[in-house]
Amino acid sequence: EDKVVQSPLSLVVHEGDTVTLNCSYEVTNFRSLLWYKQEKKAPTFLFMLTSSGIEKKSGRLSSILDKKELFSILNITATQTGDSAVYLCAVEAGGGGGADGLTFGKGTHLIIQP
Amino acid sequence: DGGITQSPKYLFRKEGQNVTLSCEQNLNHDAMYWYRQDPGQGLRLIYYSQIVNDFQKGDIAEGYSVSREKKESFPLTVTSAQKNPTAFYLCASSRVGLSYNSPLHFGNGTRLTVT
Numbered sequence: 001e002d003k004v005v006q007s008p009l010s011l012v013v014h015e016g017d018t019v020t021l022n023c024s025y026e027v028t029n030f031r032s033l034l035w036y037k038q039e040k041k042a043p044t045f046l047f048m049l050t051s052s053g054i055e056k057k058s059g060r061l062s063s064i065l066d067k068k069e070l071f072s073i074l075n076i077t078a079t080q081t082g083d084s085a086v087y088l089c090a091v092e093a094g095g096g097g098g099a100d101g102l103t104f105g106k107g108t109h110l111i112i113q114p
Numbered sequence: 115d116g117g118i119t120q121s122p123k124y125l126f127r128k129e130g131q132n133v134t135l136s137c138e139q140n141l142n143h144d145a146m147y148w149y150r151q152d153p154g155q156g157l158r159l160i161y162y163s164q165i166v167n168d169f170q171k172g173d174i175a176e177g178y179s180v181s182r183e184k185k186e187s188f189p190l191t192v193t194s195a196q197k198n199p200t201a202f203y204l205c206a207s208s209r210v211g212l213s214y215n216s217p218l219h220f221g222n223g224t225r226l227t228v229t
Contacts, residue, residue, distance in 0.1 A: 034218070
């Protein structure tokens with residue numbers, strides 16, 4: 001059975017801090033790893049990673065994948081209150097190449113205090 | 115703007131009643147999905163469809179049914195056989211193969227409460 005484990009499950013930091021969220025996985029036939037941000041409603045897409053060691057960056061957010069050690073991290077620098085959300089990690093595996101092969105972690109609930 | 119519309123936002127039902135959640139997309143995506151989200155749990159796949167008039171069971175299909183008569187629409191019925199139906203339901207769509215330019219897109223969800 002495919003497994004995706006996110007840590008920590010919740011995190012409270014002060015505005016301006018840097019945070020690192022973790023996602024480890026055990027799946028058969030890895031295809032990609034995706035990060036989403038969920039603020040109460042629809043999860044919104046952040047990154048998709050398929051290759052080890054190549055950092056994806058978008059503003060203050062960045063993510064990297066380690067396919068040897070089977071994990072990914074999501075970094076947020078200079079955090080703002082608008083970064084408060086649940087961050088979801090999902091791993092796509094199997095041969096089909098569709099979202100039916102996605103396994104989601106439980107999410108990290110990040111709270112940024114002013 | 116292209117997107118996924120779920121309705122209603124909130125739904126209240128009595129135990130024993132079937133209820134249908136609506137999901138419409140105008141992204142021209144072939145594949146559509148229904149997920150259930152419970153507190154402290156990851157998203158779990160209920161049903162998915164990769165083409166009109168065809169759909170497959172996901173990990174937790176028992177007590178649910180779907181139809182895919184049109185490409186744009188993928189309604190989910192929560193039947194009285196679903197033992198614990200109170201949850202947040204998310205509809206999603208994508209091209210059949212995920213890619214950076216075409217990841218999974220989500221609707222805003224329907225919060226169903228059954229008493």
